[in-house]
Amino acid sequence: MDRPIFVTRPDMPPLEELEPMLRxxxxxxxxxxxxxxxxRLEQELARYLDVPYVxxxxxxxxxxxxxxxxxxxxxxxxxTTPYSFVATTHALQWSGLRPVFADISPKxxxxxxxxxxxxxxxxxxxxxxxxxxxxxxxxxxxxxxAGRYGLPLIYxxxxxxxxxxxxxxxxxxxxxxxxxxxxxxxxxxxxxxAVICRSLAxxxxxxxxxNFGFAGETxxxxxxxxxxxxxxxxxxxxxALRHVDDAIARRRSLDAIYRRELCAVPALTVPPAPAEDxxxxxxxxxxxxxxxxxxxxxxxxxxxxxxxxxxYPLITDFEPYRTLLASQKxxxxxxxxxxxxxxxxxxxxxxxxxxxLLRITDLIKKYC
Ligand code: T4K
Numbered sequence: 624m625d626r627p628i629f630v631t632r633p634d635m636p637p638l639e640e641l642e643p644m645l646r647x648x649x650x651x652x653x654x655x656x657x658x659x660x661x662x663r664l665e666q667e668l669a670r671y672l673d674v675p676y677v678x679x680x681x682x683x684x685x686x687x688x689x690x691x692x693x694x695x696x697x698x699x700x701x702x703t704t705p706y707s708f709v710a711t712t713h714a715l716q717w718s719g720l721r722p723v724f725a726d727i728s729p730k731x732x733x734x735x736x737x738x739x740x741x742x743x744x745x746x747x748x749x750x751x752x753x754x755x756x757x758x759x760x761x762x763x764x765x766x767x768x769a770g771r772y773g774l775p776l777i778y779x780x781x782x783x784x785x786x787x788x789x790x791x792x793x794x795x796x797x798x799x800x801x802x803x804x805x806x807x808x809x810x811x812x813x814x815x816x817a818v819i820c821r822s823l824a825x826x827x828x829x830x831x832x833x834n835f836g837f838a839g840e841t842x843x844x845x846x847x848x849x850x851x852x853x854x855x856x857x858x859x860x861x862x863a864l865r866h867v868d869d870a871i872a873r874r875r876s877l878d879a880i881y882r883r884e885l886c887a888v889p890a891l892t893v894p895p896a897p898a899e900d901x902x903x904x905x906x907x908x909x910x911x912x913x914x915x916x917x918x919x920x921x922x923x924x925x926x927x928x929x930x931x932x933x934x935y936p937l938i939t940d941f942e943p944y945r946t947l948l949a950s951q952k953x954x955x956x957x958x959x960x961x962x963x964x965x966x967x968x969x970x971x972x973x974x975x976x977x978x979x980l981l982r983i984t985d986l987i988k989k990y991c
Contacts, residue, residue, distance in 0.1 A: 628979060630931040632972040633806040633813075634870045636862035644858035653854060656834070660857035664812075667864055672785065673792045674819050676826035679857065680833055683781045683803025683816040685850035687714035690799040690818050691749070692845070693828045694775050696720065699748035704734045705937040706959040707753040710803075711779050712938045715751065716947075723747070724939055726956040731894070732756060732909075735958070736764030742954065743768075749775045754783040754793060755934075757809075757906040758897050762788070762796045769797075777801070780819070784809045785871065787902040794819040804860065809874070809904045810867050812860040815852050873973040874905035877980055881908050881969065884984035890914065890991040892965075907933065911965040912991070920967060922990050928970065928983055935963040 644660060653659070661679060669677045680686045691701075691714065701715050705724045715722045725742045728735040732755035739750060750769050752760045760778070769776040778796055780786075781803035786793040794800040804815035820826040828845075831838050836847030878896070885893050892911040897903050912919055916932070923930050937960060938944055939953055969983060 625927050627927045627929050628970050628975075628983070629929050629972075630933075630968055630970050631807050632974065633811055634809075634863065634866070634973050636859065636866055640862040640865070641859060644861065645855070648854050648858065655851055655853035657851070658854045658857070660854045660861060661852065664852075664857040664860045664864075667861065668817065671864060671867075672794055672819070673787075674794050676820040676823060678818045678820060678826050678829040678833065679852040680816040680818060680829075680850045681852055682814050682850075683779075683801060683805060684710040684714050685833070685848065686801035686803070686816040686818050687711065687751075687777070687779060688718050688848070689829050689832050689850055690777050690801050691715070691718045691720065692832055693818075693825060694749070694777070694798060696749045696775060700744070700746045701749045701751050702734075702739050702742050702747060703751040704753055704755075704959065705939045705956050706732055706934050706962055707755060707779065707938060708781070708934060709938055709941060710781075711751065711753055712944065720748070721746075722938075722944075722948075723951075724954050724956060726954060727755075727959045727962065728761065729958050731758060732962055733758065733760040734765065736761055736768045738954070739765065740768045740771075743772050743774070747772070747774060749777060751777045751779060752797075753779040753781070754786065756909060757782040757784075757786050757904045758894075759783070759786065759788050759793050759796075759901055762793075766796075775799075781805075781808065781816075782906045783904065784906070785867065785902075785904045789900045793901075795821075799825070809871065809906050810860075810863060812852065812856040812863070815856050815860065870973040871904050874971060877971055877973075877975055877977070878905045878908060880977060880980055881971075881984065884981070885910060885987065888988055888991050891987070905971070908969045908971040909933070909966050910969060911962070912967055913965060916965050916967055919987070919990055923983070923986060926986055928986065930970065931968045932963075932966060933968045935966060937963045
């Protein structure tokens, strides 16, 4: 049997580009707690992403927890989306915050600002939105709502590496944005992540919090955590960054073939690419299957095509949350539910051969 086709494959830098940096690490024995490669990756990412300050972290989940802590959001409710990877809500729960869910927009996959506003009460302490699949949220609408009630606005931008809107980095939106550099992301450091800060003071606060709160050898300024990224992963990230433009270009051409092949399949809706003023990263290729999504998922699986239902089930439907939220009146979120029940993310990664992609689209046409 052919090898399975996964929904994604990590994009890895050439080993020979990594080797000199690994030798240097072996010589210096500086492995973690900040080092040359860590400092260089923060600088190079800030330049590449066109943002003022980058604080590297061990992963995207800890990035969210650090952002919440640095903004002083330590109790109360945070309005968020049920249509995301569970880590978005887990980060709130681990931070002792109560998630309150609002529906996504009927067009697209991100929080609807009007639905967010309906959930605001005196207990609300912040809004946590997600740029799902790297498609920008309605940032103007969310900014208006957050501003009206004086609430901090945080973006989980785990999918939005390198995305730009109206000529500026999407990561500049909100009070803080967080990234995941997990192996499955457009840019990866195997595990890893970052917090994007607007000011040096905020970056310094995140830097202290990710290192247990240490502000010097004998002083801590807060209850920090260990969320540091080590030198090996930073070296890997430096090598990977040199290739990320090529990887995004390759994703763009595969995305175009999928669109060409699937736009006329009656049982499918191919969500439009983001608006023209958005430079997108082509992080995922979701389609909406009006009927029989799970049957299509299973049939493709039996052909060795491992699509994924990102994001099904809704976060509110996972068991721990069903119990935790049992006493709470949960918003119905019909738009999020419709998306979760019909979405299928198709394989998309830079070295997916075109021939394989065409085999996938042929099978989809046959089964739909
Ligand atoms: N916020 C959002 C919106 C997120 O999407 C995520 C993570 C986070 C926050 C949290 O960030 P991190 O704390 O993770 O940095 C994956 C990833 O583990 C997760 O990082 C990601 N989102 C989520 C959307 O997807 P799974 O359980 O679906 O991954 P897995 O292991 O099934 O991988 C998918 C496919 O990728 C596999 O079938 C094969 C391929 N693969 C995967 C890995 C890990 C490889 O070929 N090599 C690999 O090393 O969660």
